[in-house]
Amino acid sequence: MEILNYVLYGFQVALAAHNIFACFMGVLLGTLVGVLPGLGPVATISILLPITLKMAPVTAIIMLAGIYYGAQYGGSITSVLINVPGEATTVVTCIDGHKMALAGRAGAALGISAIGSFIGGTISLVGVMFLAAPLAAFALRFGPPEYFALIFLAVTLITNLAVGSPLKGLAMAVLGMLVGVIGMDLGTGVPRFTFGIHALYDGVGLVPVIMGLFGIGEVLSNVEREIKTEIVKTKIKNVWPTFQDWVASRMAILRGTVVGFLLGLIPGGGALISTFASYALEKKLSRHPEKFGHGAIEGVAGPETANNAGSQASFVPLLSLGLPSNVVTAILIGALIIHGVEPGPLMMKSHPDIFWGVLVSMYLGNVMLLILNLPLIALWVQILRIPYRLLLPLIMLFCLVGVYSTNFSVFDVLVMVFFGAVGYLMNRFKYEPAPFVMGMVLCPIFENAFRQSLTLSDGSFLIFFTRPLSAVLMIGGILILASYLLPWFRQRIKVVQENACD
Amino acid sequence: MRENDRVGSLVLLGVAVAACVGAAQHEVGTLSSPGPGLFPLLLGVVLGVLSLLILVRDLQARLAAAPSVPSGGGVAAFGKEIICVLLALVAYSLLLIPLGFIITTFVVFGFLLRFVTKQKWYLAVGWAAVLAVGAYVIFDVFLRVPLPQGVLGV
Numbered sequence: 001m002e003i004l005n006y007v008l009y010g011f012q013v014a015l016a017a018h019n020i021f022a023c024f025m026g027v028l029l030g031t032l033v034g035v036l037p038g039l040g041p042v043a044t045i046s047i048l049l050p051i052t053l054k055m056a057p058v059t060a061i062i063m064l065a066g067i068y069y070g071a072q073y074g075g076s077i078t079s080v081l082i083n084v085p086g087e088a089t090t091v092v093t094c095i096d097g098h099k100m101a102l103a104g105r106a107g108a109a110l111g112i113s114a115i116g117s118f119i120g121g122t123i124s125l126v127g128v129m130f131l132a133a134p135l136a137a138f139a140l141r142f143g144p145p146e147y148f149a150l151i152f153l154a155v156t157l158i159t160n161l162a163v164g165s166p167l168k169g170l171a172m173a174v175l176g177m178l179v180g181v182i183g184m185d186l187g188t189g190v191p192r193f194t195f196g197i198h199a200l201y202d203g204v205g206l207v208p209v210i211m212g213l214f215g216i217g218e219v220l221s222n223v224e225r226e227i228k229t230e231i232v233k234t235k236i237k238n239v240w241p242t243f244q245d246w247v248a249s250r251m252a253i254l255r256g257t258v259v260g261f262l263l264g265l266i267p268g269g270g271a272l273i274s275t276f277a278s279y280a281l282e283k284k285l286s287r288h289p290e291k292f293g294h295g296a297i298e299g300v301a302g303p304e305t306a307n308n309a310g311s312q313a314s315f316v317p318l319l320s321l322g323l324p325s326n327v328v329t330a331i332l333i334g335a336l337i338i339h340g341v342e343p344g345p346l347m348m349k350s351h352p353d354i355f356w357g358v359l360v361s362m363y364l365g366n367v368m369l370l371i372l373n374l375p376l377i378a379l380w381v382q383i384l385r386i387p388y389r390l391l392l393p394l395i396m397l398f399c400l401v402g403v404y405s406t407n408f409s410v411f412d413v414l415v416m417v418f419f420g421a422v423g424y425l426m427n428r429f430k431y432e433p434a435p436f437v438m439g440m441v442l443c444p445i446f447e448n449a450f451r452q453s454l455t456l457s458d459g460s461f462l463i464f465f466t467r468p469l470s471a472v473l474m475i476g477g478i479l480i481l482a483s484y485l486l487p488w489f490r491q492r493i494k495v496v497q498e499n500a501c502d
Numbered sequence: 503m504r505e506n507d508r509v510g511s512l513v514l515l516g517v518a519v520a521a522c523v524g525a526a527q528h529e530v531g532t533l534s535s536p537g538p539g540l541f542p543l544l545l546g547v548v549l550g551v552l553s554l555l556i557l558v559r560d561l562q563a564r565l566a567a568a569p570s571v572p573s574g575g576g577v578a579a580f581g582k583e584i585i586c587v588l589l590a591l592v593a594y595s596l597l598l599i600p601l602g603f604i605i606t607t608f609v610v611f612g613f614l615l616r617f618v619t620k621q622k623w624y625l626a627v628g629w630a631a632v633l634a635v636g637a638y639v640i641f642d643v644f645l646r647v648p649l650p651q652g653v654l655g656v
């Protein structure tokens with residue numbers, strides 16, 4: 001079988017000593033930073049991004065993926081032990097996980113979450129392998145209109161599924177695209193929105209923007225917020241689940257895998273929605289739903305598995321279409337571009353080492369997560385005790401050195417500080433930074449597809465609707481947009497009618 | 503706690519208008535041969551529409567919620583501590599090259615530790631010194647990230 005050869009090749013890449021080491025370091029550092037209260041996976045991957053920029057592209061992406069998994073697991077640890085979710089996807093884990101910890105079963109909660117993540121990750125990896133390659137082959141036939149429509153649909157989906165107001169999310173995506181426009185126009189070489197600043201000719205760097213929004217911005221938001229680090233005072237023991245735990249959670253793990261994988265394929269909040277969906281599903285199917293919310297192990301196992309399966313599934317659009325489906329994959333795409341790799345359906349042919357190597361290393365990362373975490377949980381708990389006020393300056397200094405070291409440019413540092421302020425304001429006024437980053441990353445492809453389509457059609461927008469695939473995608477996007485506005489219009493009409501009746 | 507969308511949407515509207523004006527200065531071209539200005543112009547228009555929608559929705563919510571409550575509710579966008587941190591970070595960027603990494607880190611983080619995280623002054627000075635020298639050793643000596651020497655480098 002052809003795919004088997006590719007998988008073997010992937011193992012060959014991923015098992016190279018430096019790649020294994022990168023994967024290990026990624027998982028380790030990711031967990032280490034992810035465990036710090038208030039820093040979710042996105043902040044973790046943003047802060048650690050500069051470390052990977054000097055590496056070969058495959059190694060860098062493998063390490064970033066490792067950081068991502070590690071940070072997610074770190075988030076589960078904080079959720080269970082101190083009831084502080086690192087990000088939205090681990091909110092659900094807090095519900096039953098923290099209750100379990102209060103009942104002295106923190107070890108079991110963390111153990112089942114690592115094992116569930118491992119099983120979910122393993123199964124969905126097979127799915128990713130079988131889906132990504134055919135999808136990439138199919139996507140090779142996409143022309144500019146299809147790409148435009150695909151991105152249009154992805155952006156509407158992302159803003160629709162993300163937390164918070166879809167209108168604001170959409171505004172952030174467009175704002176991100178406007179920032180992405182800054183710099184030399186690829187078509188004509190004209191500098192746009194550079195304000196005569198030479199450093200802007202190459203565009204606004206993605207690294208300082210991401211580190212500003214998610215690193216500095218997060219730190220600023222936490223300056224005012226006192227995070228209570230009240231750790232459950234029990235010894236973490238028995239991380240291996242008991243027989244009853246295993247019986248109770250095995251179906252939850254399998255269902256979580258399926259739910260997570262399927263929802264993770266959809267751009268936008270896949271991992272987020274899948275955790276909630278899995279929790280709801282387990283509660284519904286359970287023979288004792290009253291236990292949920294009071295430390296039911298299925299309520300931890302299902303969502304944690306779904307979370308991991310979902311984040312693996314989000315690599316399908318990343319590797320086969322070159323499209324991000326969440327912030328993390330957007331950061332990975334940015335990293336690929338910085339390394340000079342053009343993300344998209346051609347990647348499987350032009351950079352097979354990245355395509356297959358990353359897929360396989362995701363699997364190895366899961367194994368490492370398991371062997372690293374079960375024995376090291378006690379160590380992570382110690383890190384949780386570091387007072388946040390001491391961590392703030394450390395994180396800031398790390399961001400400053402990190403962003404400076406990528407280009408040795410003070411301008412980049414200033415850009416980071418600026419976007420730190422922007423990120424803080426977004427947080428404060430409930431604008432999501434995620435669509436902003438996606439907009440910024442997608443902007444060049446989006447604009448290119450737009451301009452090429454119009455040139456092809458001699459200026460007619462109908463080209464997006466006359467080709468069948470692009471028409472379906474466009475209509476999907478338009479329906480989603482309409483769903484934001486319809487309830488509002490209906491309400492307006494009702495008000496007008498009521499007024500008329502008066 | 504209710505979100506205040508009025509200011510945010512007006513800022514976005516301002517950005518949208520600026521984007522349109524900026525885009526119009528480039529060659530917009532025609533639809534059949536789009537110039538560099540067309541795409542940003544459209545983005546500006548879309549952002550403008552979205553910000554107006556957000557504004558209208560906010561005004562509606564305001565009218566519907568509590569007409570008697572005095573509007574405005576002027577919460578400063580940045581607290582005092584945040585401004586301190588931001589200024590410190592800007593100062594850090596500007597001083598980094600002329601003063602060098604060690605001195606800049608010591609001064610700026612000493613300030614942050616003392617006034618933002620409210621350490622006792624001798625602790626702040628101590629931690630800042632440890633941070634500055636420690637980070638220099640880790641990054642410059644071990645990880646070979648050339649950090650600016652500034653006045654200390656001869």
